Amino acid sequence: GIQVEQSPPDLILQEGANSTLRCNFSDSVNNLQWFHQNPWGQLINLFYIPSGTKQNGRLSATTVATERYSLLYISSSQTTDSGVYFCAVELKDSSYKLIFGSGTRLLVRP
Amino acid sequence: DTGVSQNPRHKITKRGQNVTFRCDPISEHNRLYWYRQTLGQGPEFLTYFQNEAQLEKSRLLSDRFSAERPKGSFSTLEIQRTEQGDSAMYLCASSYFNSPLHFGNGTRLTVT
Numbered sequence: 001g002i003q004v005e006q007s008p009p010d011l012i013l014q015e016g017a018n019s020t021l022r023c024n025f026s027d028s029v030n031n032l033q034w035f036h037q038n039p040w041g042q043l044i045n046l047f048y049i050p051s052g053t054k055q056n057g058r059l060s061a062t063t064v065a066t067e068r069y070s071l072l073y074i075s076s077s078q079t080t081d082s083g084v085y086f087c088a089v090e091l092k093d094s095s096y097k098l099i100f101g102s103g104t105r106l107l108v109r110p
Numbered sequence: 111d112t113g114v115s116q117n118p119r120h121k122i123t124k125r126g127q128n129v130t131f132r133c134d135p136i137s138e139h140n141r142l143y144w145y146r147q148t149l150g151q152g153p154e155f156l157t158y159f160q161n162e163a164q165l166e167k168s169r170l171l172s173d174r175f176s177a178e179r180p181k182g183s184f185s186t187l188e189i190q191r192t193e194q195g196d197s198a199m200y201l202c203a204s205s206y207f208n209s210p211l212h213f214g215n216g217t218r219l220t221v222t
Contacts (some may be wrong), residue, residue: 033211041199043153043213086152088211095166096141098211100152 023087114214135204
């Protein structure tokens with residue numbers, strides 16, 4: 001089956017720092033989504049990004065589908081950015097399920 | 111848009127008992143998903159509905175698990191004869207065709 005690998009697995013930042021999270025996937029996909037799971041467990045959709053670049057405030061994401069990776073940029077990090085970031089991909093096999101990576105755990109210190 | 115609603119938030123049950131969870135998706139969403147998440151892992155796909163039709167079910171889902179979505183609205187997930195290994199967070203999500211997936215707050219199941 002498809003492999004979805006995220007790096008780094010853990011990241012500690014000082015408030016105000018920037019970071020880049022990576023998601024590699026092993027097969028062609030229909031779309032890719034990024035999620036943030038806050039410390040209370042709620043999963044929030046950040047980006048629906050099958051290709052190209054999108055920005056939302058301090059966050060932006062880029063997916064290069066032909067090279068099978070996506071990047072999530074967090075600028076000027078805040079303590080509220082802490083949590084786990086997941087990427088999830090939808091396979092190109094007419095199946096609409098999203099396969100999740102194992103996540104990047106981010107801790108932003110004040 | 112009130113978001114995806116799941117009930118109950120927490121469920122503690124004894125091994126061997128049956129449990130049922132409910133999910134109310136965002137009203138205009140035609141796709142509904144169930145996922146399971148254990149500590150330190152990403153959500154794991156269980157099953158998927160488009161309207162009232164269950165189109166896919168994970169091979170990981172044993173015969174003790176069943177899901178329904180009558181009339182294409184709310185959905186229920188039932189686990190029969192629960193085992194301690196079923197302890198996890200059960201997440202429901204919905205979307206409208208090719209649009210972002212929205213998750214509920216989940217139901218945390220503890221099997222003692």
